Amino acid sequence: MSYHSELPAGTTVTGRTRGQQYVIQRTLGKGTNGIVYLVDGPQGQPYALKLATENHDLQPEIKLLVSLHKHWKRTGRNDSNRYLYDADDYEDEGRQIPFYVMKYVKGQPLSVYLRSRGSDKIGMAGLGILEILLELHESGWVFGDLKAEHVIITEEGEVELIDYGGARQQGKSIHQFTEWYDRHYWKAGTRTGDFAYDLFAFAVICIKLFNEPALHKMITTRLPQMRSEADLVVLIDETPGLALYSSWLKKAVRGEFRNSREAYNSWKAISRSGLPSSRSSSDMMTQKLKRAFIWSLIALAVVLYITIYIKG
Numbered sequence: 199m200s201y202h203s204e205l206p207a208g209t210t211v212t213g214r215t216r217g218q219q220y221v222i223q224r225t226l227g228k229g230t231n232g233i234v235y236l237v238d239g240p241q242g243q244p245y246a247l248k249l250a251t252e253n254h255d256l257q258p259e260i261k262l263l264v265s266l267h268k269h270w271k272r273t274g275r276n277d278s279n280r281y282l283y284d285a286d287d288y289e290d291e292g293r294q295i296p297f298y299v300m301k302y303v304k305g306q307p308l309s310v311y312l313r314s315r316g317s318d319k320i321g322m323a324g325l326g327i328l329e330i331l332l333e334l335h336e337s338g339w340v341f342g343d344l345k346a347e348h349v350i351i352t353e354e355g356e357v358e359l360i361d362y363g364g365a366r367q368q369g370k371s372i373h374q375f376t377e378w379y380d381r382h383y384w385k386a387g388t389r390t391g392d393f394a395y396d397l398f399a400f401a402v403i404c405i406k407l408f409n410e411p412a413l414h415k416m417i418t419t420r421l422p423q424m425r426s427e428a429d430l431v432v433l434i435d436e437t438p439g440l441a442l443y444s445s446w447l448k449k450a451v452r453g454e455f456r457n458s459r460e461a462y463n464s465w466k467a468i469s470r471s472g473l474p475s476s477r478s479s480s481d482m483m484t485q486k487l488k489r490a491f492i493w494s495l496i497a498l499a500v501v502l503y504i505t506i507y508i509k510g
């Protein structure tokens with residue numbers, strides 16, 4: 199087998215050190231450093247297995263997933279296998295090819311889901327994404343390579359992220375990113391991993407889902423040195439489908455949230471009430487002022503009436 203060619207269905211991948219066996223069902227997709235297969239695990243359960251391709255080192259990704267897995271286990275989570283179930287080498291024609299095995303996420307990419315179920319489902323989907331991010335951030339991690347293609351909606355309607363290979367501990371430099379979603383690319387901040395890095399990428403996901411042509415045009419026509427977060431703010435304002443979340447999205451691209459919990463709660467409030475957070479409070483203020491104005495007019499009318507007709 200050439201390192202580049204896909205393994206055919208039915209191939210058994212046996213781990214050199216641990217001896218676990220996985221039978222390949224089909225290819226799920228190709229990434230920059232490996233091919234991801236749907237496999238049957240030791241007890242016949244489905245898993246996703248990523249096998250390195252030639253000249254690509256999967257070890258840093260595996261190392262990272264091992265530490266994320268350990269961290270998750272220490273915190274007593276029973277779904278720590280979602281990142282990593284096994285990691286080993288596959289021996290083929292005298293070569294040792296690294297692979298790792300993770301939870302198989304079955305479902306639709308977010309873009310397909312919104313097309314079929316309606317764009318207003320972004321409220322629910324966004325909340326699911328922000329909940330996963332909140333959990334990661336509160337345990338000191340950053341997802342890193344957050345993009346639309348990494349968001350899957352399962353058949354049960356749950357949100358899952360795939361490709362934790364870009365995750366970093368907070369404060370470490372992001373090493374795997376996709377330009378459009380990268381804060382530094384937009385000159386909106388550094389590439390140092392913090393919660394705001396992921397929130398920025400989430401905002402770009404929303405813009406891309408609702409106005410990809412305009413985002414694409416902005417990227418291809420703007421000189422790199424002229425690029426800025428203000429461009430994204432313009433796109434948010436120009437996209438009617440994002441009106442409800444516009445104030446939230448602007449805060450995310452400007453890095454104005456104090457933490458992920460604030461961002462999560464704010465998104466939740468908007469999606470549940472159907473009112474933009476800033477507008478709902480300013481609307482309430484306007485209503486109160488209107489009411490106060492009307493009552494003072496009535497009071498004035500009463501005073502004038504008494505003065506002119508009763509006393510006079």
Ligand SMILES: Nc1ncnc2c1ncn2[C@@H]1O[C@H](COP(=O)(O)OP(=O)(O)OP(=O)(O)O)[C@@H](O)[C@H]1O
Binds near residue numbers: 227234
């Ligand atoms: N756990 C999983 N469950 C189901 N499908 C998966 C899973 N992980 C990856 N895939 C599929 O395999 C494809 C390749 O995944 P991979 O993470 O290697 O690369 P990528 O994120 O698409 O690209 P890159 O590595 O360049 O960022 C994904 O686009 C997805 O379709």
